[in-house]
Amino acid sequence: KQEVTQIPAALSVPEGENLVLNCSFTDSAIYNLQWFRQDPGKGLTSLLLIQSSQREQTSGRLNASLDKSSGRSTLYIAASQPGDSATYLCAVWRGSQGNLIFGKGTKLSVKP
Amino acid sequence: GEEVAQTPKHLVRGEGQKAKLYCAPIKGHSYVFWYQQVLKNEFKFLISFQNENVFDETGMPKERFSAKCLPNSPCSLEIQATKLEDSAVYFCASSQGQGPIYEQYFGPGTRLTVT
Numbered sequence: 001k002q003e004v005t006q007i008p009a010a011l012s013v014p015e016g017e018n019l020v021l022n023c024s025f026t027d028s029a030i031y032n033l034q035w036f037r038q039d040p041g042k043g044l045t046s047l048l049l050i051q052s053s054q055r056e057q058t059s060g061r062l063n064a065s066l067d068k069s070s071g072r073s074t075l076y077i078a079a080s081q082p083g084d085s086a087t088y089l090c091a092v093w094r095g096s097q098g099n100l101i102f103g104k105g106t107k108l109s110v111k112p
Numbered sequence: 113g114e115e116v117a118q119t120p121k122h123l124v125r126g127e128g129q130k131a132k133l134y135c136a137p138i139k140g141h142s143y144v145f146w147y148q149q150v151l152k153n154e155f156k157f158l159i160s161f162q163n164e165n166v167f168d169e170t171g172m173p174k175e176r177f178s179a180k181c182l183p184n185s186p187c188s189l190e191i192q193a194t195k196l197e198d199s200a201v202y203f204c205a206s207s208q209g210q211g212p213i214y215e216q217y218f219g220p221g222t223r224l225t226v227t
């Protein structure tokens with residue numbers, strides 16, 4: 001059974017700092033991994049989608065890497081801003097059906 | 113539309129009452145997924161549709177939950193005889209196709225409170 005774990009559960013950093021969020025999964029036979037952002041009381045915003053054949057994806061100040069063999073993904077946020085404060089969730093595809101299995105998220109707070 | 117739309121935003125039901133939630137996927141997306149988010153960010157997959165056909169319902173509690181996606185209508189998720197533990201945010205997502213290259217786009221969710 002696939003399990004997704006995110007560490008740390010919460011993170012507080014000063015503005016401008018570079019930071020790394022971690023996601024690990026127990027079954028390396030994944031099809032893709034998706035990083036989301038969730039603001040309080042809001043839905044999920046897709047940030048990056050990494051296919052199982054890819055090693056990383058970049059979008060602006062965000063870079064996500066994937067190491068299937070070790071069951072890990074990291075989300076790197078460069079030059080963090082207060083507007084980056086949110087909960088970040090990673091999710092992997094379950095089998096070939098397309099349902100996502102989510103981690104419990106990392107709540108990020110960027111202090112001005 | 114360009115976004116997944118969900119209604120209502122909030123829904124309050126007394127225990128035992130029926131609750132019905134709606135989802136309009138992004139135009140042109142043929143796959144719809146329902147997820148339940150309970151406390152501490154625990155997401156649980158409920159059911160998915162390919163157009164009006166059930167694609168995967170392995171996460172659905174069969175006794176009280178049902179869902180439909182009919183042509184030219186929003187998709188719906190219905191809970192008969194709600195229980196306190198059904199209190200959660202219910203998210204709908206849609207994607208253009210079925211396969212790992214297709215991102216799932218999420219709606220804003222419906223917060224269901226059962227009292």
